[in-house]
Each structure stands twice: as C-alpha cells, then as structure tokens.
Amino acid sequence: MSLPFLRPVQRTLLYAFGALPLILAQTVLGSTPLGAGDPAWLSYKPVESAIVFPGGIPDTVVELGSGVLQDSAAREISAGWRGMLQHEPRLAHEEGNDSERQVVLGTSTQIEAWRPHQLPTASLAHDAYKLYWNKNFLVIEGGDDRGILYGTFALLREIAEQHSLMTLSQKSTPWAAIRWTNEWDNPNGTIERGYAGPSLFFEDGRVRADLSRAAAYARLLSSVGIDGCTINNVNADINLLRPENLHEIARIADVFRPYGVRLSLSVDMSSPQVIGGLKTFDPLAPQVAEWWKTKVDEIYDEIPDFGGVVIKADSEGRVGPSKYGRTASDAANVVARALKRHGGVVLYRGFVYNNHLDWRDMKADRARAGYDNFHPLDGKFDDNVIVQIKYGPIDFQVREPVSPLLAGLPHTNEAIELQITQEYTGQQRHLMYLVPMWKKSLDTDMRASAVAAPLPVKLLVSGRATATEHHTQGGFVGVANVGTEEWLANPLALANLYGFGRLAWDPGLDAETISDEWTRLTFGNDSQVRTTVNKLELNSWHIYESYTGPLGIGTLTDILGSHFGPGIESAERNGWGQWIRADERGVGMDRTVATGTGYIGQYPAPLAATYESLATCPDQLLLFMHHVPYTYRLHSGLTVMQSIDNTHYEGANAAAQQVSEWEALRGKVPDATFAEVMKRLTYQAGAAIVWRDAVTRWFTRESGVQDAIGRVGNYPNRIEAESMTLTGYKAVDVTPWETASGGKAVVCNLPECSAETTWTGSDGWYDVSVQYFDLMQGHSEFALAVAGHQVDRWSADDTLPGATLNGSTSTRRVFNRVAIHHGDSIQLTGRPDGEEKAPLDYLTIMPTAAHAGVFMNAVQ
Ligand code: GCW
Numbered sequence: 001m002s003l004p005f006l007r008p009v010q011r012t013l014l015y016a017f018g019a020l021p022l023i024l025a026q027t028v029l030g031s032t033p034l035g036a037g038d039p040a041w042l043s044y045k046p047v048e049s050a051i052v053f054p055g056g057i058p059d060t061v062v063e064l065g066s067g068v069l070q071d072s073a074a075r076e077i078s079a080g081w082r083g084m085l086q087h088e089p090r091l092a093h094e095e096g097n098d099s100e101r102q103v104v105l106g107t108s109t110q111i112e113a114w115r116p117h118q119l120p121t122a123s124l125a126h127d128a129y130k131l132y133w134n135k136n137f138l139v140i141e142g143g144d145d146r147g148i149l150y151g152t153f154a155l156l157r158e159i160a161e162q163h164s165l166m167t168l169s170q171k172s173t174p175w176a177a178i179r180w181t182n183e184w185d186n187p188n189g190t191i192e193r194g195y196a197g198p199s200l201f202f203e204d205g206r207v208r209a210d211l212s213r214a215a216a217y218a219r220l221l222s223s224v225g226i227d228g229c230t231i232n233n234v235n236a237d238i239n240l241l242r243p244e245n246l247h248e249i250a251r252i253a254d255v256f257r258p259y260g261v262r263l264s265l266s267v268d269m270s271s272p273q274v275i276g277g278l279k280t281f282d283p284l285a286p287q288v289a290e291w292w293k294t295k296v297d298e299i300y301d302e303i304p305d306f307g308g309v310v311i312k313a314d315s316e317g318r319v320g321p322s323k324y325g326r327t328a329s330d331a332a333n334v335v336a337r338a339l340k341r342h343g344g345v346v347l348y349r350g351f352v353y354n355n356h357l358d359w360r361d362m363k364a365d366r367a368r369a370g371y372d373n374f375h376p377l378d379g380k381f382d383d384n385v386i387v388q389i390k391y392g393p394i395d396f397q398v399r400e401p402v403s404p405l406l407a408g409l410p411h412t413n414e415a416i417e418l419q420i421t422q423e424y425t426g427q428q429r430h431l432m433y434l435v436p437m438w439k440k441s442l443d444t445d446m447r448a449s450a451v452a453a454p455l456p457v458k459l460l461v462s463g464r465a466t467a468t469e470h471h472t473q474g475g476f477v478g479v480a481n482v483g484t485e486e487w488l489a490n491p492l493a494l495a496n497l498y499g500f501g502r503l504a505w506d507p508g509l510d511a512e513t514i515s516d517e518w519t520r521l522t523f524g525n526d527s528q529v530r531t532t533v534n535k536l537e538l539n540s541w542h543i544y545e546s547y548t549g550p551l552g553i554g555t556l557t558d559i560l561g562s563h564f565g566p567g568i569e570s571a572e573r574n575g576w577g578q579w580i581r582a583d584e585r586g587v588g589m590d591r592t593v594a595t596g597t598g599y600i601g602q603y604p605a606p607l608a609a610t611y612e613s614l615a616t617c618p619d620q621l622l623l624f625m626h627h628v629p630y631t632y633r634l635h636s637g638l639t640v641m642q643s644i645d646n647t648h649y650e651g652a653n654a655a656a657q658q659v660s661e662w663e664a665l666r667g668k669v670p671d672a673t674f675a676e677v678m679k680r681l682t683y684q685a686g687a688a689i690v691w692r693d694a695v696t697r698w699f700t701r702e703s704g705v706q707d708a709i710g711r712v713g714n715y716p717n718r719i720e721a722e723s724m725t726l727t728g729y730k731a732v733d734v735t736p737w738e739t740a741s742g743g744k745a746v747v748c749n750l751p752e753c754s755a756e757t758t759w760t761g762s763d764g765w766y767d768v769s770v771q772y773f774d775l776m777q778g779h780s781e782f783a784l785a786v787a788g789h790q791v792d793r794w795s796a797d798d799t800l801p802g803a804t805l806n807g808s809t810s811t812r813r814v815f816n817r818v819a820i821h822h823g824d825s826i827q828l829t830g831r832p833d834g835e836e837k838a839p840l841d842y843l844t845i846m847p848t849a850a851h852a853g854v855f856m857n858a859v860q
Helices: 011-016 068-085 108-114 145-160 212-223 243-259 286-302 328-340 366-377 435-443 491-505 511-523 527-547 605-612 619-625 640-663 671-703
Strands: 060-063 090-092 102-107 129-134 137-142 169-172 178-182 228-230 262-267 308-311 345-349 385-390 413-419 474-479 718-720 725-727 729-733 744-748 753-758 764-773 781-786 789-795 810-820 825-831 840-847
Touching (some): 060 068, 068 102, 068 145, 068 212, 102 145, 137 145, 145 169, 145 511, 178 345, 178 413, 178 491, 212 243, 212 491, 243 286, 286 328, 328 385, 366 385, 385 474, 413 435, 435 511, 474 491, 491 511, 491 527, 491 671, 527 640, 527 671, 619 640, 640 671, 671 810, 725 729, 744 753, 764 781, 781 810, 789 810
Parallel strands (some): 060 090, 178 228, 228 262, 262 308, 308 345, 345 385
Antiparallel strands (some): 718 840, 725 753, 729 744, 744 840, 764 810, 764 840, 781 789, 781 825
C-alpha cells in the first residue's frame, strides 16, 4: 500500500496556488516556551529618553537604607535604565553632587533622616509609595521597603509608557492587604487546572533544584504589587508539612523574599492525625491545637516571613471539621491561633458545598451553599482569618452573579477569589481577558438598603467596609497556576496575571487602562499594536461567552471531564448541582424566593428584588435566576431560543475575525509571539464553530424551536466523513452527539484508511478545512489529496484534553486557495497511532473568493 505520508508535500503545487499564510493551515498547539524566565511585561524596550527625562537622565541611584528589597529596587532601576534608556546608572549608598540628577530610594523615616524637615514625608501605609522630585532628586519613598520596590516598578511603568516625568508626583496605597496568588501545584510537578506545563516549584516529588523561574515569577508578581503566593494545590498534599519538605520549601521562600512575596501553604485539616500521629484532628481537641502550634512554630523556624495557610475543607472530598460536628470557624481558628503570634493568616475557603445533591429536588441548589454554610458563622472567626470566596456562587463560570456570601459576612474578613488560569474559560487556548468580568463582580453594589450608600464588592473585600473587631483586613486571591511554558502559555493571557495584580492594588482602574498598560509594557508603544491588542483583549469575554453559555446559564462545558469543550447535558441529572434544568418546555434554574430555591433571597433586599422580578432581571443573568419557556421574550426583544442561535453565530464569526485582526500585526510583534498567538486564535476560530453547532443543535432538538433564519443544522458547504466513500474507515457514534457533525465520526482500525468524495461543484479556488479529532495521546497522521495529488499532510500531535471523541478533542486543519475542478476526487487518508484512530468528522469546502482569500468566515 502506498504511504502518502512518506511523499514530500508537493511544494510546487502549493506555490503555484499561492499557498497563503501557511500559518492558517496550522491547527496544532505545540508547547514551545519562549524561554525560561521569559520577562513577560518586564521586557524594558527602548523609549525616547528625551521625552521621559527632558532635563537629563538621573545617573545615580542612591539607596538610603539597606537590605534585599532596596537592593532589588536598585537592581531593577539598573535593568530598566539599561533596557529603556540605554544608560547604566551608578548604584550608591550616598548621594553624589547636588547638581547631578539622581534617584533616591528610602522609607519615609530614612528620607526624614536624610533631609530633616525639608521634605513632605506624609505618613505612608505599609506597601504604599510616593514618587516626586525634590530639586535634582527623583525620590521613591516607601511606607516600608516593600513600598519602595512597588514605587520603583511604578516609576519603570511610567518610563515604559514613555510619559514625561518632568513633573512626576504620585502617591499610591494598595487597596487591600491580601494580594496573593494561589498555585494549584502538586509535588509531582503537575498543576491542577494548569495549562502551561509543569510546576515552577516542584518536580518528581520534591522542590526543584533550580528555582530561577520561581525567582523570576516573584519579580513579576512584585511588579504588580502581589505580596503573597501559595505554592501548592488547595487539594493539599499532606506530606509537604513534614520537616524535611519544609526545609526544602524554605528555599522557595528564599527566592521570593527579595521581591517582597511571602510564601504560604495550603494545608489539609487532617494533618494532625495523618502526619502528627494523633488519634483525632478535631479542631477543638487540645492536643490538636498544640500540634498546630508546634507545626506552625517549626514552619516559622524555617521561613521567618511565612505568610500563612490556605484551607480547603469539607469540600469536594476533602475532610474537614464536619467530621466531628465542628464548624468552619472552629477549624480556621485553631490554625489561626497558632499563626497569630507570628503575624500569619488563615485564608479559609468558602467553597464548601455538597457534591451529592439530589437533582430531583427542585429546591436543592448548590448556589445557596456558600451563604448557607458561612453566614451563620459570621463574627465567629478570629481576626487573622479571612474567608476566601469565589466571585460567583457556583464555580468560575463565564458569567455568574456575584456570590451573595460576600454581603453575608459583615463581621468577618473576606477575600475575593478570582481565577487567572482559564479553567472554564477556554484553558488559554481561547482568548479571554478576564479583567472586565472581574470588574463586573467587584463593582456590583451589594447595598443593604435602597437609601444607604453603595456597598460595592470591592469595598467589602478591602477590610474597611464596616468597622468591627473582626473585619479589619481583606483582599484578593488569584488562582494563577503558572507553569514553565512561558507562565501561562498563551502570550495574550498574561494580561490576566498582570490585570489581577493591578486590580488587587487598585480595583478602581478600568479594564481598558489595564489592557493598554500591559500592551505597552509587553509590546511597546506602537499605536497599531496597541489598538489591535486592546481590541482583541477587550472584546474577548463577550466573544467567548457568545459561543458558549448564554444568558447566565453557566459555561455549558463538559463539567464531568476536562471543563473545556461543550458537554451540555453533563450539567444535568447528577449531584454536582450545575444544573441548567432544560427540557422541552423551558430552561434555567428557578432560584426565586416565590417559586424556586430561594437563593435570590440571600442577597440584600434591593438587589434581591432586581433579580426576583423578570421585569428587572438582566438578560445576562436570566437563566441563572429563572426558568422560562424558550419563547420567552428578553429585554432585547428576542426570544430565548432566537437569542441563543444568534449569539452563537455572532460569537463564532467574531472568533474567526480575531485571526485576521492578529494577522495585521505580523512583523510588528516578536515572531515567536506572533506565531504562538496565531496558532491559538486559529484553533479558537475552529473550536468556536464546534461550540456553536453543539449548543444550537442541542437546544434546537430539546426545544423543537427552529432557528428563524434556518442556519442551525443546515451546513451547505459541509461533507460528512461518514457520507464519503470509505476504505477501511468505519462510522461511529460520538458522545455527546452534539459535539460531532451529524453525531458521527469515522475511525480507522487498520494501518491506513481513506475517505473520498467527488467534487460536484464548479471549477475554482477553494479553501478546504478538515474537522477531525486529536486526542491527548497518539499522533495520527492525515493527508489531503485533490485529483490524486497530495496537497497537505499533518500530524494530530496536539494534546487536547481528552481520550475520546468529543467537543474537547475536535479540531480542524485549514488549507486555503486550492484549485478544485468539477469531478475531482478529494481524498482524506488517515493513519492511526495507538488509541487515536485517525478520527475524522467532516470536510468543508468553501469558495475562496467568497471571503477575500482569508479563511475567516465561520458561517460554513
Ligand atoms: O473549579 C473546581 C476545580 C477543582 C478545584 C476546585 C476548587 C482545586 O475544578 O479542580 O480544586 O474548583 O476550587 O477547590
């Protein structure tokens, strides 16, 4: 049998047809890191120094104090001056000649001692900074040494944005004390819900020997004001608390310290029993309290600036205080008391719910769980406990109302938990800038009364919302899950890590400003690059939401598997409680007080009233709050069903459009970045079609309501693999059915199979796309031949999440501008590899002219 794969691709044919942008023929997401310790937004590209420092570049950096933080600040200024201004400053501990321009670093106290009574040293809070000129001195004053470092990064940001610093005068104080990331890293080097390769911290069950990436990460965190990092999974490996491991973990704290990042650990509540050998882990047992105290003292012996612990208990199979009939506050407090004298805190997660709910019970509701479990404990937590609450009551969905628990703990410290890693939001393969979504939560007004002043969530997590004994601090936790592949693998996803830090520092910043800052720092100040990148980032939430979960229903992803591709019914009829309650009559969870689960009643009255009434409930949250018929008319005037169809088609078209927008930046951003983003946007454009078709077909079948303009189920340019002439290939059903066109695919159980069709259209130039499945394991090979000539071949070597044919593993290969004549044979050949049986779904053949030569029109 001839092996088409061994024949060279017929390049002459490709060139003759002007094989456009081969990049568009690329569907495979490789894992090519741009290099260890990639500088991300700290790349310090050259700027016009005459604009920034019209009076001359300060040539000396004077550290008034000493210590690692001031040293880091001075080193950072050197790096910034070198990269952006092409000058190497002198580092000194004493000022030079008064007539020379110099940068002076010091705490308020040091500055007062340096120029007694001459400078306006207002009292600065911890971590706060001021930047100002005093004669020839550009002063970076910090409330403490960490404030100096934050001020330094702020100054460097100003330079990178090429602002004139002639009249620089800035003061900035962080919004809240807790600005942490959580990393869900496991000792074996994997990261739960991490999408950028292995851990920076662990490998093969131990702390990595080389921690240079961890150090580089601390620098990135510090540059946006993040002051804490929890290095291990909240599903905590209990062994990390053993003495030999703590000793190793201290090495990570050592590389964090120069950047003011305090290390913290996730701990398991059963530690006193499992590694302490006690008979119990009952938080009220004196020996348990003693164990925690001894363990915490041991930690501080190793890590004197240890930040504290994160606790996930009584949640998703983790044990907790309920085993002994104790409460979350009992559990949090026993650990908090051990930490107290060292200045450490407990972040106790509010993500406690029953994952064995009875789906038949129309009053059961997972969304209620946070409030039901924690509100009764308000005021019972010690003052160094902070309850860490996910922004929404379910689980990091593409749209959720804000968790009512945030307004339900007036006498408790609270932090909001945001997710930087894109678990349910496209796993960094889909573009989604999360800042606008986070801001929506932070800006939600939880006012307790119609006449009282607004009470936005951002105020609730500041620690200043109410003056009570146990409500003194708060903050922001971002689940980052960075890995060794360029932090978040997708270069554009780094705007989320950057944005998280900036918002935690100042939630008043708007999403546009943050995107633009990040873009300028990352790519420079070119206006076309700024416009394009900002547009892509700012539209991305809307686009992703449009082709996934509509009207607040939840993301509609496969919740029982990878949380990536569509899997609509996975939400239904199981104990996880992410129900969408869709049947032939209607859709949505009735969470009203009047007839539903009563969830809405957990909100303060005015907000509850808004959600309770169909007249005022926003369309975007309709199906989260209400069960309605498919014919229900939205405020937009569309019926629910028509809105689902329209948004999914618009979303898929918009996703395709992103590819051509990015194409315009070829040569304007680094080549490797360009290629990596292009691969991902190209993949996304195809995946959006898979999503579109799955969701619209599923709801059409369920509701019996047809798309008013006939798009759903009608794909004129598509040829199903199972309808082609098959040699060796066999048709199989795909589960869930809506994730394959026609519900079927073909698979090959022989060394090689083929699927062939004869072109019945007219002669012309066409773009051909092949929809196939690429499983996590296996590298099947494919070839496409037209009129007997191979025009393309590729390997299914991506690592899409999944081992079966479904919406998570469905992907496509696009080949543009190929000449096809009436009567030509079009043949696909597949060679399986292991369990990956060269699976094919369908072929699409579109006239090239119909869409200006670029394969971007998703309507196919
Ligand atoms: O979103 C879910 C994730 C789990 C995670 C859990 C949590 C670490 O699917 O992987 O567990 O949330 O936040 O604890």
